[in-house]
Amino acid sequence: MSARELFSFRNPYFSVSVGITAAVFLLTALLGFIVLPYAQPELKFTDLWDAICSAAGLPRRSPSSPAPKPTHPLSEVVLTPTTLAHPSQESIGRGATLAQRCAICHGPTGISRADSPNLAGQYVAVIYKQLLDFRSRARTNAVMSPFAANLSDQDIADLAAYYAYLPRLPAYHPEPQLPRPRIVINGAPVRGIAPCGSCHGSLDNKTGSPWLEGQSKVYLKEQLQAFASGQRTNDINQQMRNIARALTPQEIDEAAAYYASQPPDIVKATD
Known part of the structure; x- marks a missing residue:
């Protein structure tokens, strides 16, 4: 044949x-x-x-809910893994003096007794970027924007160095009392959502991504909702806005509750 x-x-x-x-x-x-x-x-x-x-992995967007246009200036801060990587003791000391004005909201040791973010042990690049963004109004807040407006570049670097120097709240996730949410550990690959821990984890951290352990649940939910609505626009390459828009209200609540969990003795100490 x-x-x-x-x-x-x-x-x-x-x-x-x-x-x-x-x-x-x-x-x-x-x-x-x-x-x-x-x-x-x-x-x-x-x-x-x-x-x-x-x-097929192609980006999709419902025509009935287009991405909101930013209403604030975009962040122009450029971060690298070496940004303020080795602050001097003098810088930390100057930051301690400046931080006395921050204690009413962020606590005398950087641990908030309200729903303001905890700054103790936060990555230095995170505090540095957020203060610069508040000063440029790429990120706005009724309290922080006026405060940051009068800070010099050196003031911002010193504050970031001081708070990063303080001991942070540890991760606390006892199982089975607090099961790990799927969105935090595995993400949602079908929707293009990476696990929260891939950027905010204790072992793997993306430069500019904050340490979330021990933050207020109220604060975390407010920020995720602000990213989702487009009210907050200072994320790098719109990464958080894209993720937050794809999260369900339940996923936002679960992620916020997971990161906010702390031992009872620490909760009582900050009341």
Whole structure:
């Protein structure tokens, strides 16, 4: 039998092989691009094409909820892993003096007794960036914006060095009392959401991403909601805005509660 006859639809074996291959391809595409996306209960699609794009890893956006346009100036702070990496003792001392004005909200030791963020042990680059953003109004707050407006570059570096020098609250996640939320540990790959711990973890931290352990649940929820609504716009490359918009209210609540958990003796000590 010649090659032309072998690869001809007149050859029943060739025809059957092509038919089986095509059927397997179509079945695989149907399962992967249509059935599996609709099987995810947390996903909502506007139409069939939206589900196919999601399964293919293409960015999708509902036409009924376009991304909000930023209403504030964007952050122009450039961070590297070496930003303020080795502050001097003099800088830390100057920061301690300046921090006396911050104690009413952030606590005398950097641990807040209200719902302001804890600054003790926070990464130096995080405090440095946020203060610069408050000063430039890339991030706004009724208290912090006026306060940061009068800070010099050296003041901001000194405050960041001092608070980073203080001991931070540890991670506290006893199981099974506090099960680990899936969004924190595994993320949601189908929706393009990386695990929170990949940037905010104790072992792996992305430069500019804050230490979240022990922060107030109220504060964490407010910030995630601000990113989702576009009220806060000083995240690098819109990463947090993109993630927060894709989170469900339940996921926001679970992530905030997970990071806010602390031992009872520490909670009582800060009351």
